[in-house]
Amino acid sequence: MKRRLLIAVLALLGIVAAVLLWSPWDxxxxxxxxxxxxxxxxxxxxxxxxxxxxxxxxxxxxxxxxxxxxxxxxxxxxxxxxxxxxxxxxxxxxxxxxxxxxxxxxxxxxxxxxxxxxxxxxxxxxxxxxxxxxxxxxxxxxxxxxxxxHGASRVDNAGAAAPNTEALLELARFAHDRGYTPTLELPDGRIRYTPNGDFKLEQLSIAVAAKAQPNVDTAIFGSGSLSVHSSSPDGSEQTGEIKRWLDEHEPLSEPTAYSLSTPGFATILEGWIGGELPEYLIAKPPVLPDGVTAWPSDEKAPACTRDGIQLSLSEPDAAAGSRYLSLYARNVSGRACSLQGYPQITFLNADGEPQDDADTRPATHVSAERIVVPVGEYAISTLDWKAMSTSQDPDETTALGVAVLPGLEPVALTPMHQQVPASLDILDGARVDLSPWMQAAEGRAKPGESTGAGDRPGSLAP
Missing domain, CATH: 3.30.300 (GMP Synthetase; Chain A, domain 3)
Structure with a gap:
């Protein structure tokens, strides 16, 4: 009896063991x-x-x-x-x-x-x-x-995560030394680095240092630039401190852009770490087109005045999603006069009212040099912007209020196309790149020169 009971117990234990060892992987x-x-x-x-x-x-x-x-x-x-x-x-x-x-x-x-x-x-x-x-x-x-x-808490096709900042930096050094190029981050994603080509320790390090600043929520380095998100309000002293830290930080080995956003991404501030700009953004004196002789320089030439300058517009031009317009300033004063700086432009809608938040921004590639405009000659300033959709019938620019220089009285100019008033697809909130006054600009003809369709002069509105 005891032997049969022992056999039954052993059989039962065998069944239990088989169940415990069985796996759905099988x-x-x-x-x-x-x-x-x-x-x-x-x-x-x-x-x-x-x-x-x-x-x-x-x-x-x-x-x-x-x-x-x-x-x-x-x-x-x-x-x-x-x-x-x-x-x-x-x-x-x-x-x-x-x-x-x-x-x-x-x-x-x-x-x-x-x-x-x-x-x-x-x-x-x-x-x-x-x-x-x-x-x-x-x-x-x-x-x-x-x-x-080597310490990663997670590794998958998206990259690797390290449990803390110290481990993240150590993992980065390990990856760099072996020529690996993974995305590295903290588990919560508040620091993340995605190489854009070679793995560069200084790029991860700047993200780590940025996250360590007060009121910084996330610091993400990707596509060659640093994105910082602040937990402090837009316009606050704390957000200003973060921006100053970015602007005053030692530049990286190559110019590196940053963006700084505030809660809800209401505002995004942009700049360059340490204020170091790439070569293509460093403003340089304008280069005259081939065949154009520089105007004589005269240190004694007086500044141009509103009454001594006649303003006009080219016809609008377009190419591959971009828009172009030229502004001309003709010297009608009877003597040479000088210009240096940017015209002041206000974009006006069909009611003659300034458009909401539509403004110019200085072109970054050219510096504002002093030019002396001979009698009868035209100085030029160029406007460039991206095409904007007008499908919802928004306010468009139908006229420009233009002052030769800030502080001078503006005049109203109406864009013309084939001698008919034309609106421009400059809508509320637009940003238009504006060059300083120059003697000439590549690809931009002046009144009286051989022109393409987009460089014929417009009319000076009364």
Whole structure:
């Protein structure tokens, strides 16, 4: 009796053990070639488990191809990066060699490692290393395991996360030394660095330093520039302090733009770290077009006055989404006079009222040099802007109030096209690039010169 009871207990324990050891990874609801490959992969040394999802809904059942086979291969945590890379390469080759008669297959192979954690999605586990293999599985897994074993708390196709700032900087140095170019970030995404080509430690470091400033919420470096988001209000002293820090910080090895946003992104301030501009933005004296002789310089020439200058416009011109207009200042004073600086322009709607928040901004590529305008000659200032949609019938510019220089009395100028008044697609909120007064500008003809359709002079409104 006791012997039979002992046998029954042992049998029951065997059943319990079998249940405990059984894993859903052992199931295979797929055609035989897929299941065979899955079994072989699962028996590879250092493979902890393997699973394949044969997604018929992606192909056969809908009458389209291919059918997606999603493979998930869990590797031993303690593998060296090279061992993991070798297995990933073999797994990739085996899965892509699977053939099911009459069915086109598409394979998605995921490599996972580490202790799984439950996610907010029922039945879905998250692994600290989860990589979808691409065209270079050996290289991809070698890098992923290297980053993970060097302190990354998460590694996936999007990049790697480090648990804190110190670990992030250490991981960055490791990646830089090995020529890796991953996106690196903190788990909450408040610091993130995405290389734009080579991995540059100074770019991650400036993001880390920016995040350390008071009232900075996030600091993200990507596409070659730094984006900082402030938790302090627009126009506040705290936001001003952040901007001063960016403007006064030591420049990086190459000019680097930044943007500074406030809560709700109500305002976005822009600048260059340390105030260092790239070469193409450093204003230089205008270069005269070929064949144009410089006007004589006369230090004693008086400044031009409103009554001594006659203003006019070219016809508007357009090309590839951009708009162009030239403003002319003809010296009618009877003697040479000088101009230096920018005209002052107000954009007026059909009611003759200034448009809301439509303004000019100085062109960055040319400096405002003093020019002496001979009698009868035309100085030129150029306007450039991007095309704006008028489909919703917004206010458009129908006239410009123009003063030769700030502080002088403006006059009203009406744009003309083929001698008919024309509106400009300069809408509320527009920003129009404006050059200083120059002797001449490349591609911009003056009244009386041989012109294209877009450079004929307009009319001076009464």
């Amino acid at each position: 199931r295979c609801d797929a055609p035989e070639p897929v299941c065979t490959a899955l079994g072989e992969i699962g028996e590879l040394e250092n493979v902890v488990a393997a699973e394949a999802d044969y997604d018929t809904a992606s192909g056969v059942s809908t009458g389209s191809a291919p059918v997606l086979v999603v493979w998930e291969i869990r590797l031993l945590d303690t593998l060296s990066p090279q061992q993991a890379a070798d297995i990933a390469d073999e797994v990739s080759a085996r899965t892509r060699a699977v053939v099911v008669d009459g069915v086109e297959l598409e394979h998605a192979v995921g490599i996972v490692a580490g202790a799984p954690q439950a996610s907010q999605v029922p039945g879905l586990d998250l692994y600290p290393l989860h990589l979808l293999l691409g065209d270079q599985p050996r290289t991809e897994v070698l890098q992923a395991f290297s980053l993970w074993q």
